[in-house]
Amino acid sequence: MSDNNNDIPGVPVTRRLPKTPIKEIGGRKLKPATLMMGHGYDPKLSEGSLKAPIFLTSTFAFESAAAGKHFFEGITGKRPGGTDGLVYSRFNGPNQEILEDRLSIWDEAEDALSFSSGMTAISVLMLTYCSAGDVIVHSGPLYAASEGFVAKVLSKFGVTYLDFPAGATREELDTLLDKAKAMAAKQGGKVAMIYLESPANPTNALVDIEAVCDARNAVLGEDGPPIAIDNTFLGPLWQRPLNNGADIVVYSLTKYVGGHSDLVAGSLAGAKKWMDPVRALRNTMGGICDPNTAWMLMRSLETVELRMERAGQNAAKVCEFLAQHPKVEGLGYLGMISDTRQQDIFDRHCSGAGSTFSVFIKGGEAESFRFLDSLRIAKLAVSLGGTETLVSLPAAMTHLSVPDERKAQLGITDNLVRISVGVEDPDDLIADFDQALAAV
Numbered sequence: 008m009s010d011n012n013n014d015i016p017g018v019p020v021t022r023r024l025p026k027t028p029i030k031e032i033g034g035r036k037l038k039p040a041t042l043m044m045g046h047g048y049d050p051k052l053s054e055g056s057l058k059a060p061i062f063l064t065s066t067f068a069f070e071s072a073a074a075g076k077h078f079f080e081g082i083t084g085k086r087p088g089g090t091d092g093l094v095y096s097r098f099n100g101p102n103q104e105i106l107e108d109r110l111s112i113w114d115e116a117e118d119a120l121s122f123s124s125g126m127t128a129i130s131v132l133m134l135t136y137c138s139a140g141d142v143i144v145h146s147g148p149l150y151a152a153s154e155g156f157v158a159k160v161l162s163k164f165g166v167t168y169l170d171f172p173a174g175a176t177r178e179e180l181d182t183l184l185d186k187a188k189a190m191a192a193k194q195g196g197k198v199a200m201i202y203l204e205s206p207a208n209p210t211n212a213l214v215d216i217e218a219v220c221d222a223r224n225a226v227l228g229e230d231g232p233p234i235a236i237d238n239t240f241l242g243p244l245w246q247r248p249l250n251n252g253a254d255i256v257v258y259s260l261t262k263y264v265g266g267h268s269d270l271v272a273g274s275l276a277g278a279k280k281w282m283d284p285v286r287a288l289r290n291t292m293g294g295i296c297d298p299n300t301a302w303m304l305m306r307s308l309e310t311v312e313l314r315m316e317r318a319g320q321n322a323a324k325v326c327e328f329l330a331q332h333p334k335v336e337g338l339g340y341l342g343m344i345s346d347t348r349q350q351d352i353f354d355r356h357c358s359g360a361g362s363t364f365s366v367f368i369k370g371g372e373a374e375s376f377r378f379l380d381s382l383r384i385a386k387l388a389v390s391l392g393g394t395e396t397l398v399s400l401p402a403a404m405t406h407l408s409v410p411d412e413r414k415a416q417l418g419i420t421d422n423l424v425r426i427s428v429g430v431e432d433p434d435d436l437i438a439d440f441d442q443a444l445a446a447v
């Protein structure tokens with residue numbers, strides 16, 4: 008949210024944000040963990056309330072007709088750069104704007120947008136950039152609903168896709184983008200977007216973002232399509248994809264950012280030039296995060312670093328135990344990568360291994376079910392990134408709709424159990440996994 012200096016009566020006073028947010032002290036750039044406590048909010052504007060109130064309103068009163076017109080010029084794009092006032096709760100609101108300011112800090116992005124779910128963020132993003140005849144290039148696997156949106160929904164509007172395995176090399180990416188370019192030309196469209204998910208759900212396979220960026224620049228030009236990446240598994244702490252060449256970062260805030268398994272939301276972050284067209288479509292379609300959820304997310308952002316650090320430490324300890332267990336066939340944990348290419352990508356892109364990983368139980372679905380049904384602390388539920396440990400069997404749950412052939416190709420087997428480790432005592436968790444494996 009920007010300050011404005013125009014002299015239209017009523018324009019400045021509708022803002023709930025401090026005019027000069029403090030981002031540094033004595034030349035020291037403040038860290039995100041510090042900024043989460045107050046950035047973008049001034050208690051003086053809300054009766055001294057330390058925490059931002061929840062603004063439950065569908066619309067905002069203008070202080071003058073001229074102010075209303077000025078704000079609408081921003082909403083409709085008549086004046087570039089978006090609106091600088093509060094207008095109507097399908098477009099913006101104080102809670103969402105403070106949240107978006109704070110989200111952009113983590114990824115050092117110019118701008119951020121909040122949504123009612125991760126899937127809303129992804130759908131509105133893709134609809135913004137894809138037109139009939141276009142090709143979308145994406146890594147695989149993607150979260151099943153993202154993959155389904157591309158294959159089953161965008162296809163209804165004449166958008167086709169090409170996908171590539173997460174670990175693809177620069178040479179493979181060049182070849183693929185050449186093919187996508189030819190395909191788009193034949194369809195009378197363009198390569199509209201390169202969409203990545205890294206680490207991928209549920210395999211934890213990493214995409215070489217730097218190689219994707221170099222390939223895009225070489226084959227499609229630096230002003231080619233945006234590279235968007237779903238950073239839900241490692242963000243915002245352990246991977247900052249904008250620093251590796253991505254243009255847009257995508258989150259299901261439902262996961263680590265929300266962090267308590269009590270809300271559903273999503274976000275996008277990136278340069279304003281990429282966010283503005285998405286904001287315009289969000290204004291039309293709706294799908295902005297509601298004020299209550301935005302407030303809860305601000306609460307969550309205050310502890311996101313603490314929670315993620317603890318969950319990461321717990322996961323390392325749990326994986327050490329699981330790796331040596333005779334009933335475990337293998338692990339898909341970023342702290343124990345066996346493939347040299349994947350390790351190289353990890354070293355260049357990630358600062359931590361996360362707390363969501365896959366464990367391959369010796370046997371098949373029956374043995375995995377027995378393991379899941381025997382757990383007593385870890386909860387049997389889809390989702391991840393919460394304070395509590397969650398376990399699920401993607402092949403039978405989140406990825407059930409993925410055709411068997413593609414599941415096999417992507418390594419989503421019947422014995423791949425996905426575990427999202429929370430912030431419990433790690434030795435209690437190990438005791439739980441130990442007794443559940445004994446029951447297999």
Ligand SMILES: Cc1ncc(COP(=O)(O)O)c(C=O)c1O
Binds near residue numbers: 127240259390
């Ligand atoms: C990697 C990833 N991206 C996106 C989503 C969708 O997010 P939401 O459930 O908030 O719509 C999920 C949900 O599990 C996910 O795991």
